[in-house]
Amino acid sequence: MSDPSTMGTRRRRFLLAAGLLLVSLNLRPSMSALSPVLGAIRRSTGLSAAGAGLLTTLPLICFGLLAPVAPRLVRRRGTGGVLLGCLVVLLAGIVVRSTNYAGLFIGTLLIGMAVAIANVLMPGIVKRDFPRHVSLMTGLYTAMLSAGAALAAGTTALLARALGGDWRLATGAWALPVVVAIAVIVPLRSHARPETETTVFSEPTRTPWRSPVAWAVTLFMGVQSLEFYSTLAWLPTVFHDRGVSVVSAGLLLAVTNTFAIASALVTPWIAHRLGDVRVAVLGAVLLAGIGLAGLLFDPRHVDTLWAVLLGCGQGSTISLALMVMVLRSSNQDEAMALSGMAQGVGYLIAAVGPTLVGALYDVAHNWSLPLAVLLALLVLQAGAGCLAARDRPVTAAAGPPPGA
16 A cells, blocks of 8 residues: 555656646746737737847846846745745736837836746756656656747637737736646645745755856857747748748747647657767757758758757757756756756847847848858857756755855
C-alpha cells in the first residue's frame, strides 16, 4: 500500500507542474497578440510606425533591464509571492493596454515588467522542485511558451473580426487565461509547504558575472534570442518578397512556430538521452542554419521545408538555452541568478536584432545580406552553446560570494 505522505508529495508536485505550465502558457500571448491587429491599432489611434515599433521592442527592453532584479525579489518575497505578483501585474497590463492611446504604452510596459520577472523564476522553480526531471519540465514549459505565442498570433485577428473589428476586446480577451492562472496559483500557495513556498536564502550567492561558464550561457541565450526575434519580425516579409502571398507568408510563419513548439518539447529529452548536451546544441544550430541557407540560396523556393527546419532549429535552441541554465547551477538561488544574468543581457542583445536586420536590408535592398549575417551569427551561437553545455557548474569558475 502506498505511503500517504508519498501520495501527498506526488499530488503536490503534479499540481505544481500543472500550475507552472499554465503560467508558462500565459507569458507570451499578451505580446504576440498585438502584431496581428497592429494595422487596426494604427488606424484607430493614429499610431506612427515608430510608435508601433516601440510597442514591439518595449517588452524586450524590460526583459533585459529587469531580469537581474528577479532573484532579489524572490529572496525578499518568496517564489510563490513574486510569481503571483507577476500574474496580477500582467493582468493589469492587458486591461490597461486595451483602454486608450496612453494605455497602449503603459499597459505594454506593465506586461513587459511582469513577464521579465516571471521568465527568470522558471529555471529556479524547475531546479528546486523537479531536480530529477529537468529535461522533461524544461521541454514542457518551453513548449507552453511557444504554444501560447502561436495561439495568440493565430487567433487574435480572427477574434477581432468576430467582435466587429474591435482590437481592444480582442487583445483584452487574453486577460481571461491570466485570471484562470491566478485562480490556480492562489490555492497552490495556500497548500504549499513553507520551505518550498518562501525559500529565503541566508547564504550569499557566488556572482555569475565573474564566471566564464555564465558568460557562455548568456551569449548562447542572447544570440539565439536575436535570431528568433529577428526572424519573427521579418520572416513573413522575406517570404512575401520571394513571391509568396501575404496570407501564405503568414501561414509559413505559423508552420515555423508549430515546429518550434514540437522541437522545444522533445529536444531536452533527446539531449538527456544523448548524454552530451553539446551534440544537441550542434544539431539544433545545424537545423536552423540549413533553414536560413535554404532561404538564402534555394532557387526552387521550397519555402515550407525551410520554414520547418528553421522552426525545429530555433525551438530546440531556446529549450536548450533554458535547460543549461538549470544544469549549470547547483541550487535554486544560483539558477535564478544565472537566469537573471543570461536573460537580462540576452534580451538586450535580442532587442538589437530586428532593427539590425532592417538596417541591413536598407543597405542591400534585398534579403541576401541580412540572411547571410544571421547565418554567420550561428557560428558564434554554436561556439557559445558548446561552451555552455560542458559539464561544468557556474560556481567552479565564479568568484567568491560577496563579502567573503
